[in-house]
């Protein structure tokens with residue numbers, strides 16, 4: 001009787017001990033599957049490691065941080081965030097599904113680790129903390145309110161402290177100072193659109209840190225059109241859409257005049273006056289067809305000469321790529337650049353101070369079964385973050 005009590009007591013002690021030894025990892029269901037965001041590719045020693053096609057999809061399978069929710073205190077250097085807004089579209093709607101589609105198209109970016117061969121950098125292992133913040137909540141019922149939501153969400157992320165310090169100049173070893181107008185070192189935000197209207201609230205946010213900004217804009221369309229070109233506007237709100245947002249951004253003084261440039265332009269016009277209006281909005285232009293005469297090198301030179309060493313915002317409309325390669329977009333135009341050509345041109349921006357960027361007008365419902373457009377969008381952003389990872393947003397003080 002007595003020995004039975006002792007045995008029972010020992011069992012209880014053992015059970016308590018087990019509870020204390022119970023590691024957090026053991027609580028994951030089916031514990032032979034590793035925590036999806038920290039999987040090791042490929043060939044770790046697990047029986048069944050997490051696969052690139054499994055799990056919940058974030059951009060490039062980066063950690064999901066609820067930056068606008070419970071994880072407000074988590075610092076980062078580059079944040080991906082979705083802006084699922086498409087009620088400023090003139091032709092095909094559907095870019096509200098862009099963020100989800102681009103994430104799906106990005107799954108393989110880290111398959112073998114993510115080393116960018118031509119740029120000789122792995123943005124995912126460069127020491128920068130890169131996260132996926134999910135989407136900014138955006139109402140589909142009220143454009144005015146949605147535009148405020150996008151500006152507010154972006155601004156919150158842009159004004160968070162960075163995870164990494166700015167560091168020192170690679171050549172001189174002198175400390176770098178921020179290139180912002182508020183003197184702070186800001187993280188970079190890569191926004192997944194959404195139709196192109198979102199760039200108006202994004203530039204309002206950028207202005208709060210950098211003042212009037214130089215813009216590199218890849219698009220088949222000007223997007224500086226006056227509302228009258230769209231048949232006039234029945235309301236103030238209708239006057240702000242995915243073809244007029246740069247006109248308004250220019251009117252508001254958000255764009256640095258003369259050092260901004262469009263690339264891949266090939267739209268028809270209401271008339272030559274559209275180009276005069278575009279000039280007045282502060283943009284230089286590179287026509288899509290120039291690739292046949294000056295090539296990618298010539299286009300890169302034009303962009304670099306225009307922007308110089310100023311802080312620059314990069315906005316990429318997926319319709320800059322030819323619909324043969326990226327058909328799933330709001331207003332497709334034939335005669336565009338190949339995915340290869342746009343990627344080459346983006347790599348040519350190496351060394352520029354790209355403070356933030358977006359890719360817009362990806363409307364996955366019009367894509368091929370092979371996910372050509374969303375894959376192109378994701379790969380384009382891979383070039384963008386590779387360029388970002390190589391150039392900190394700082395200069396040596398004069």
Ligand SMILES: [Mn+2]
Pocket residue numbers: 196219221223242317361
């Ligand atoms: Mn556009």
